[in-house]
Amino acid sequence: MPALMTQSLREYRRTLIGWTVGISAFLSLYMGIYGNIKKSPEVYGPAALAKFPGALRDLMGGLADITSGAGYLQSVVYQLFVPMLFIACAWGLGNRAIAQPEESGLLELTVTLPIDRVRVLLQRFTAAVIGLLAAAAATYGVALAIATSVGMGVSAARILAAHTGVFLLALFFGTLTLAIGAATGRRGLASAVTATWVVTGYAVVTVGQSVSAISWLKWVSPFYYYLDGKPIYQGVPVGDYLVLVGATAVLLLTAALAFDRRDVGV
Amino acid sequence: MNGMTAVVEAEGLTKFYGRRRGLEDLDLTIQPGEVFGYLGPNGSGKTTTIRLLLDVIRPTRGRVTVLGSDPGDAAVRARVGYLPGELALAGRERAGQYLRFLGDARGGVAQARIDELAERLEADLSVPMGKLSKGNKQKVGLIQAFMHRPEFLILDEPTSGLDPLVQQEFLAMVREVRADGRTVLMSSHVLAEVEHVSDRVGIVRSGRLVAVEEVAALREKAVRRVELHFDAPVPAEAFEGLPGVRDLRVAGASVTCTIDGRPDALIKAAARFTVVHLVSAEPDLEEIFLTYYSGEEERHARADDAESA
Numbered sequence: 365m366p367a368l369m370t371q372s373l374r375e376y377r378r379t380l381i382g383w384t385v386g387i388s389a390f391l392s393l394y395m396g397i398y399g400n401i402k403k404s405p406e407v408y409g410p411a412a413l414a415k416f417p418g419a420l421r422d423l424m425g426g427l428a429d430i431t432s433g434a435g436y437l438q439s440v441v442y443q444l445f446v447p448m449l450f451i452a453c454a455w456g457l458g459n460r461a462i463a464q465p466e467e468s469g470l471l472e473l474t475v476t477l478p479i480d481r482v483r484v485l486l487q488r489f490t491a492a493v494i495g496l497l498a499a500a501a502a503t504y505g506v507a508l509a510i511a512t513s514v515g516m517g518v519s520a521a522r523i524l525a526a527h528t529g530v531f532l533l534a535l536f537f538g539t540l541t542l543a544i545g546a547a548t549g550r551r552g553l554a555s556a557v558t559a560t561w562v563v564t565g566y567a568v569v570t571v572g573q574s575v576s577a578i579s580w581l582k583w584v585s586p587f588y589y590y591l592d593g594k595p596i597y598q599g600v601p602v603g604d605y606l607v608l609v610g611a612t613a614v615l616l617l618t619a620a621l622a623f624d625r626r627d628v629g630v
Numbered sequence: 631m632n633g634m635t636a637v638v639e640a641e642g643l644t645k646f647y648g649r650r651r652g653l654e655d656l657d658l659t660i661q662p663g664e665v666f667g668y669l670g671p672n673g674s675g676k677t678t679t680i681r682l683l684l685d686v687i688r689p690t691r692g693r694v695t696v697l698g699s700d701p702g703d704a705a706v707r708a709r710v711g712y713l714p715g716e717l718a719l720a721g722r723e724r725a726g727q728y729l730r731f732l733g734d735a736r737g738g739v740a741q742a743r744i745d746e747l748a749e750r751l752e753a754d755l756s757v758p759m760g761k762l763s764k765g766n767k768q769k770v771g772l773i774q775a776f777m778h779r780p781e782f783l784i785l786d787e788p789t790s791g792l793d794p795l796v797q798q799e800f801l802a803m804v805r806e807v808r809a810d811g812r813t814v815l816m817s818s819h820v821l822a823e824v825e826h827v828s829d830r831v832g833i834v835r836s837g838r839l840v841a842v843e844e845v846a847a848l849r850e851k852a853v854r855r856v857e858l859h860f861d862a863p864v865p866a867e868a869f870e871g872l873p874g875v876r877d878l879r880v881a882g883a884s885v886t887c888t889i890d891g892r893p894d895a896l897i898k899a900a901a902r903f904t905v906v907h908l909v910s911a912e913p914d915l916e917e918i919f920l921t922y923y924s925g926e927e928e929r930h931a932r933a934d935d936a937e938s939a
Contacts, residue, residue: 367731367734367735368731370731374727375721388868435737450781468720469718470719471712472716473714473717473774475684475685475686476684476706476707476712477685477707477732478707478737479735480702541926605901625688627687628686628687629686629687630647
């Protein structure tokens with residue numbers, strides 16, 4: 365492995381361990397609760413859910429059928445919370461790759477090493493992908509173990525399909541943060557654009573779906589390509605996931621070209 | 631020149647940050663084996679020049695080569711050592727670990743070499759980088775700049791934050807580099823810091839290189855202040871009109887003056903009386919230099935006026 369990639373992984377290590385522990389704790393807690401729901405479905409059945417305001421139910425992806433294992437996983441775990449936690453982790457990595465060390469002056473020596481700019485960016489990116497993949501693999505293991513122990517009745521392949529989607533979605537937003545940081549060197553700007561796209565992107569595919577004037581916006585929401593295929597129920601939506609992969613590749617290319625041309629640390 | 635490739639060759643090198651001038655029309659050649667002192671106040675363009683040489687920033691116009699290559703050629707940077715003016719080191723990582731990474735990225739540096747430099751500069755490499763004092767950060771910066779024995783060392787304000795003993799050790803390291811036939815560009819805002827190791831010095835001000843001079847030539851131009859005390863009052867006429875003697879003041883038994891070049895005439899005139907005390911101040915090169923380049927600036931200002939007229 366190139367020295368810069370190893371070094372980048374060392375830099376990301378602490379934050380990655382933190383997020384992996386946090387997401388695992390979240391999974392243990394929320395998936396553990398399913399044990400209670402399974403035992404007393406009448407408390408959490410449709411009648412109980414009807415008490416939630418409609419908009420809130422929309423925001424949670426409809427909250428249909430949370431008493432089944434698949435329904436619970438899709439609505440409570442993979443709808444909002446796990447994707448958002450992973451996106452936050454990837455957003456942090458995206459900033460750590462270029463903009464954050466550039467603003468603190470740490471990138472100055474890195475770009476004067478005998479490594480050309482495009483390689484600097486690609487090696488920082490690859491280290492982040494490896495880190496995010498490790499966090500996804502570890503949390504998939506946790507999710508699978510708990511799903512089995514509480515008897516969710518969802519196959520390992522379906523959980524993997526959802527987890528893969530979370531990884532690709534987070535990777536997209538992490539690469540977006542990286543690209544804006546690489547093009548401008550501004551961490552605040554990169555964070556603001558990413559946060560805005562995350563929040564509006566999620567809103568248009570949930571509450572926005574009932575508003576016809578903005579429902580077309582779902583096409584530019586990465587969440588659409590993750591949620592629409594319902595991976596917990598239907599397995600990997602290959603086409604949708606490829607859209608995420610392709611969009612990420614475009615962002616990465618943009619990041620590399622922009623960073624190669626730019627003055628660093630001015 | 632003698633078939634040797636210049637280490638730095640800049641022609642019309644210019645950098646604007648938006649409309650703000652960072653550096654304008656720099657023409658500079660640095661030859662192999664030379665130690666070049668690059669002087670100027672903060673914000674004058676020293677760091678801009680250095681960052682252009684390392685491809686951290688790109689010129690607005692003009693051209694520059696480093697060791698015969700375009701600075702954008704990554705391979706050439708393995709032959710360069712760089713100490714940034716504002717060195718940032720942070721985090722929980724130990725300084726030693728970070729140095730090993732930099733060494734690996736530059737093609738490998740023996741641990742013994744890192745340890746040897748750490749010992750010379752008395753740097754503790756087991757400290758997490760975020761906890762290093764300013765002086766210790768600077769030592770780590772110097773170690774990484776010197777450790778791979780680069781052909782060309784670019785040091786931006788290398789002595790800032792170093793205590794006097796470490797400064798002496800650093801200057802010894804620079805002399806060793808020169809003795810090896812390698813090249814150094816070091817910036818400073820005071821001449822005194824670089825005059826003892828530099829072969830040539832250049833002064834940059836408001837983005838323009840206003841003077842380049844050999845340190846030896848500067849010494850010859852040096853004006854020296856001399857004070858003589860005698861055992862009895864001396865006649866002023868005995869010292870008037872001596873070649874090279876200026877600002878003469880004779881008061882009772884003491885004579886003060888400044889001399890250009892050789893002190894011979896003054897010494898011979900003084901020898902006729904009984905000298906009880908002689909004080910000769912080290913010439914202040916900086917003062918000469920400053921007078922010299924403030925004159926240059928005036929000329930520039932006049933030229934600018936003429937242009938706009």
